[in-house]
Amino acid sequence: MTTLTNIGAVRPAPARGGRDYVGIGLWIALAVTALLWFLPLYLMFMTSVKGLPDINSSPMWALPSSWEWGNYADAIDTGDLWVTAGNSLLIAAIKVPLGLGLAAAAAFALARIRFRGSRITMMVIAVGSMVPIQIGLGPLFSTMLELDLLDSRLGLVLPYLAFGIPYQIFVLYGFFRGVPDELEESARIDGASTFRIFWQIILPLAKPALAALFVLDFVATWNEYAMATTLLRSQDNWTIPLAVQSFSTQHGTDYGPMNAFIFMSAIPVLLVYLLFQRYFVQGALAGAVKG
Template sequence: MRDHIRAMRRDPLLLCLWLALLLFAALWLAPCIFIVFTSLKTFGEITNSGVFEFPKELTFANYTSAWSRGGFEQAFFNSVFISFVKVPLGIAISALAAYALAQMTGRFTRPLFLFFLFGTMIPFQVMLAPIFTLVNSFGLIDTYVGLILPYLAFGIPFQVFILHGFFKTMPKEIAEAAEIDGAGHFTRFRRIYLPIMTPILSALFILDFVATWNEFAMALVIMQNKAMWTLPLGLMSFQGQFMADYGGLNAAIVITVIPAVMVYLIFQRYFVSGLAAGAVKG
């Protein structure tokens, strides 16, 4: 810590960067502190105390009230089921596809990779109407499959792009030595590449889980039955019904955010190293 302080004194630019970092951190933390503090206060304390004043008496009644009145039990189950099916399945498909692309040779390899890369450039918002028409034509409206399939379609291209860069940076001598020993592609993938892919797979798991957990627009279009709503849709409904219940509303926000934060905390030690591993261009 002392070395950092001395370095900042010698380098004004480094000091400015640290100050800017602290400023942005404060701007990001301020709404989070407000939401958590408000969710732990009674209605009377909310109206009579300061925005960032710590609760005089912690109360979790807002959480139990929001959970029961908002009907979050079914929405929570829907989000958990969709996320924990879509995210591992998407990562598995992306890893196999990226490995295959990295091993392929020939004139069609580059166009095929560009085809996947093109999928990362299409904002799904402009595709909502065609997606609804397609899902409806298959009779998958208000079904888990009807929502998971579009999620996979828009999530896999980015993951293939990241994992392809990881595979291209791996020394070819490793694969060649395994091939001499008689190992096929699946054996090489499972025993050589998969163990060293843990950091990047963990990073992709975090990014994909948060994106899937918080996704709103596509779920709103496809899940029209309230019993099939995910947590973001349940939060929208709760906000419309209980807008004046500030404690309950902020408690509902915390309930929605906690699972994504827990996933990040579990895998965060792999996050930076994983992104760095996949960001290298092969």
């Protein structure tokens, strides 16, 4: 029978008639954190609906004298939103699930299968997860040029996988090592194969970790700029970060449409988070019950 474990022991209840100072402090910290996250979005939205005179003369947080909703139409046209967002979405839709699948399989093999050299392999992967992208841009450009993959979406997906998988393996390795051996032993006694154990036992237990990595990887892929600007040339292949460049000209930057474009480009990231947030809640509550 599943019972709650000493949830009340997390912090003592306040004395009757006294103030819960710990609770008040937590609410204050939550309010400050929420404000820090909300403020940039608010300033971005306010700028996105202002004309150039308002931007130059009024404070960023002030309401506009006239609401310039046409900035959004200009942003879609200038940044070619549907094409660039489509490119970013296609790359993320291929790279993120494929990278997570490969990382989960590799982490499972390193964590649960005994073989010679597993520790050395894990050390090499850990070092690979710490390599900065910037130092590999030159060799990466030459490699993609020789493979005739320069200025192509496939040529961008491959290095994204190469640089993203080591970190995911490193995270999932620790999670898989924490899964009790008894679960695997019971499954093997029942005749389960290694693949079935991985697919039907390990992966379902790893949903919170996989969901967190999915969101983080999607955001990182959606916002990645360094490799995209190195490998992509034609505007038809541009991703969202590269499209932001189109708002800057020799006469200055059109901040109203640019902020409108950035505000709209953040919507897919928000939707992905909302879709996967329940797994974060499950992960947070997993330690509060026992069976």
